[in-house]
Amino acid sequence: MAKQYSTVNNAPDGSDADSIERILTILDQNTSYEGSQEILGPTSASSTLKEAKEICSESPSSQPSKWAWSFISSTSSSSKRGSVVRSVGRKVSFKLSPWTSEILSLGLGIGALTGIIALLAHFNGQALPNWPYDITLNTLIALMATIVNAGIAVSLQSGLSQLKWIGFKSGRRPLADFETFDEASRGSRGAFKLLATARGGLTLVSVFGSLGAIIAIVSLALGPFAQQIIEYRMRTVAHPGLANTPRALNYSGALPGDSSSTGYVPILPMKSAVYNGLFAENNKPAATLPFACPTGNCTWPTYDTLAVCSECIEISSVMERYCGPDDTDGGHQNLGSCGWKVPQGAVLNSSADVFSMTPFFPFSQGDMPYATIMKLVFMGTESQTVASVLNPWALQCSLSFCVQTLSSSVVNGSLIEDVTDIVYNSTVVDMSSSELIFDSNSNNATTEYPVYINTPSSLPYQVSMGAKLALAGWFSTLFRAGSATRSASSFNRTISSTNPDAVAVNLTVGISSGETFFDTDIVTAFYWNYYQYPSGIPLLLSDLATSMTVAFRSFTGAKGVAGMAENVESYVHVRWAFLTLPLVVVGGAALFLGCVVWRTKVVESKVWKGSALAMLSCGLDRELRRSFMGTEDMNRVRKLARGANVRLDEDDDGIWLRE
Numbered sequence: 001m002a003k004q005y006s007t008v009n010n011a012p013d014g015s016d017a018d019s020i021e022r023i024l025t026i027l028d029q030n031t032s033y034e035g036s037q038e039i040l041g042p043t044s045a046s047s048t049l050k051e052a053k054e055i056c057s058e059s060p061s062s063q064p065s066k067w068a069w070s071f072i073s074s075t076s077s078s079s080k081r082g083s084v085v086r087s088v089g090r091k092v093s094f095k096l097s098p099w100t101s102e103i104l105s106l107g108l109g110i111g112a113l114t115g116i117i118a119l120l121a122h123f124n125g126q127a128l129p130n131w132p133y134d135i136t137l138n139t140l141i142a143l144m145a146t147i148v149n150a151g152i153a154v155s156l157q158s159g160l161s162q163l164k165w166i167g168f169k170s171g172r173r174p175l176a177d178f179e180t181f182d183e184a185s186r187g188s189r190g191a192f193k194l195l196a197t198a199r200g201g202l203t204l205v206s207v208f209g210s211l212g213a214i215i216a217i218v219s220l221a222l223g224p225f226a227q228q229i230i231e232y233r234m235r236t237v238a239h240p241g242l243a244n245t246p247r248a249l250n251y252s253g254a255l256p257g258d259s260s261s262t263g264y265v266p267i268l269p270m271k272s273a274v275y276n277g278l279f280a281e282n283n284k285p286a287a288t289l290p291f292a293c294p295t296g297n298c299t300w301p302t303y304d305t306l307a308v309c310s311e312c313i314e315i316s317s318v319m320e321r322y323c324g325p326d327d328t329d330g331g332h333q334n335l336g337s338c339g340w341k342v343p344q345g346a347v348l349n350s351s352a353d354v355f356s357m358t359p360f361f362p363f364s365q366g367d368m369p370y371a372t373i374m375k376l377v378f379m380g381t382e383s384q385t386v387a388s389v390l391n392p393w394a395l396q397c398s399l400s401f402c403v404q405t406l407s408s409s410v411v412n413g414s415l416i417e418d419v420t421d422i423v424y425n426s427t428v429v430d431m432s433s434s435e436l437i438f439d440s441n442s443n444n445a446t447t448e449y450p451v452y453i454n455t456p457s458s459l460p461y462q463v464s465m466g467a468k469l470a471l472a473g474w475f476s477t478l479f480r481a482g483s484a485t486r487s488a489s490s491f492n493r494t495i496s497s498t499n500p501d502a503v504a505v506n507l508t509v510g511i512s513s514g515e516t517f518f519d520t521d522i523v524t525a526f527y528w529n530y531y532q533y534p535s536g537i538p539l540l541l542s543d544l545a546t547s548m549t550v551a552f553r554s555f556t557g558a559k560g561v562a563g564m565a566e567n568v569e570s571y572v573h574v575r576w577a578f579l580t581l582p583l584v585v586v587g588g589a590a591l592f593l594g595c596v597v598w599r600t601k602v603v604e605s606k607v608w609k610g611s612a613l614a615m616l617s618c619g620l621d622r623e624l625r626r627s628f629m630g631t632e633d634m635n636r637v638r639k640l641a642r643g644a645n646v647r648l649d650e651d652d653d654g655i656w657l658r659e
Contacts, residue, residue: 098607099597102155106590109151112144113586124574138230145226149219152589159596160185160212161610167205169605184213185610191216208595215588225581231573236566243298243563245291245408247305248552252464262473264466270551277547278525285546286415290554293410300408300563302420306461307549309402309422310541315342315394322347342394346377355380355484355527361472370429371451373399374475378537397541401463403453425453482519484527
């Protein structure tokens with residue numbers, strides 16, 4: 001490095017020149033032409049000057065020249081003031097304190113990203129959290145993503161700002177790069193510009209600048225990608241034991257009553273269930289079942305319950321013409337006015353009777369299975385589908401006590417029950433004897449004849465004898481024989497006290513239309529169902545049986561069956577692939593900051609980053625300033641800056657950008 005000095009009084013003579021040459025050699029041993037800089041301590045500086053003075057003392061002249069002593073004094077004063085002395089091959093101390101804010105900000109961003117990952121791992125597969133003030137998981141993720149973005153933004157801005165000082169410290173480059181890097185540190189527009197202009201060629205500064213610009217641009221998508229990590233899906237969640245439905249083990253609902261032919265009458269809830277099954281016509285006979293399903297969707301394991309079952313069989317093939325004593329014309333039978341009959345004993349009196357119902361109840365001598373409640377034989381002369389066509393038909397239906405195996409479920413609040421198995425008791429019992437009999441089920445001798453129905457999986461299901469007799473006595477009145485007639489003579493009949501339930505209406509249902517006389521409301525109900533529905537009569541008997549079964553299951557003594565309540569809930573599903581971009585952005589920001597800090601240390605650049613004061617204190621040399629003087633057009637200034645290749649240089653007068 002060239003040493004400059006001014007002449008003091010006169011120029012040095014030959015001996016002084018030799019001494020100065022030796023002093024310069026000593027000083028050169030303690031300086032570096034382009035190496036690392038370090039402020040020498042008092043000991044190092046004084047030892048260097050002491051050696052220089054000894055050389056002056058060895059001068060041939062008795063007194064060193066004023067010129068030599070002036071040189072030494074100026075050097076001594078400079079050392080005392082802490083002048084920069086360059087040392088070759090010595091380590092330069094480096095501190096991270098200027099990067100504290102960037103490191104802390106980056107740490108904050110990394111911490112926020114770690115928090116996002118921990119939050120996602122915790123709630124992945126979990127139900128949607130219910131937080132106060134309607135705060136959602138997405139809101140929290142968005143907030144933490146904003147913290148991540150803010151944290152890495154500080155390191156990106158400082159790093160890109162520092163690169164301009166590193167670049168000019170490393171070597172000559174266009175002065176316009178100063179503005180390019182400065183703009184890149186301020187936002188995405190400047191980052192795009194830095195990438196587009198590819199400042200610096202294939203130098204490390206250019207590579208680091210491109211890395212920082214790419215990260216700054218990609219970080220714009222960090223928020224949207226963070227929002228895409230969470231997906232809300234639906235699933236069914238089961239709650240064991242939360243649902244409940246009743247099943248009946250026995251039925252004994254009966255009251256003594258002299259008005260009944262059997263001495264017992266049914267309790268009112270059972271009568272209500274029968275009327276509901278016959279007349280509600282809502283196809284929901286089980287709607288009154290007191291089940292519990294708080295979620296509106298429940299399932300139960302299959303279970304058994306005491307029930308009433310209905311069964312219908314077609315017997316049209318055994319129908320025969322029936323002519324009564326009045327159906328004669330001159331001693332000959334008038335087949336046009338004759339009716340129909342079946343071997344069971346049911347009779348359709350004449351051709352004018354288009355529909356009839358005949359009940360049969362078990363005799364005490366045991367002519368039917370003991371579990372049978374009643375049998376009904378229905379007969380008619382009209383088709384369900386074609387009007388005014390003779391089509392005799394007959395149907396036998398029965399109601400019996402039974403045990404049903406049910407598969408129950410509730411879907412959207414509606415109960416659905418499917419019968420998967422039925423067990424009957426076909427035993428025929430003779431109740432005409434008053435002798436004591438041994439009841440194997442109760443291990444007692446009794447004159448009572450309860451109905452027992454045994455199943456392989458549980459104890460016997462029982463219907464008391466009083467309950468059975470009560471239904472038989474009431475049904476014999478309710479389901480008494482009756483018909484529907486369309487003859488003018490029948491329609492004009494007066495409803496008398498002997499037939500108070502008769503109904504005369506002008507009825508249109510299905511293909512049936514016209515003035516019709518019905519003996520009872522029950523006949524009217526079955527007639528209506530026959531023409532209204534394809535399997536109308538079996539359907540009505542099924543509704544009646546189901547309604548009675550629901551009554552069994554609703555009375556005191558019914559046992560609950562625990563089931564599974566199900567509800568559909570929203571849950572959190574984490575799509576981890578969308579976390580790739582935030583991880584890459586944060587990792588890239590950390591790598592970028594590390595590279596900038598490392599390069600700052602290598603080139604021994606000042607850590608000025610984006611400081612405006614540093615820009616003001618670092619000036620252009622005189623010739624470079626002269627080239628910009630008088631230029632007010634910024635485009636002209638930028639053009640001149642692109643053509644001016646400068647580097648950052650330091651001397652005793654300050655820090656300059658020199659060509």
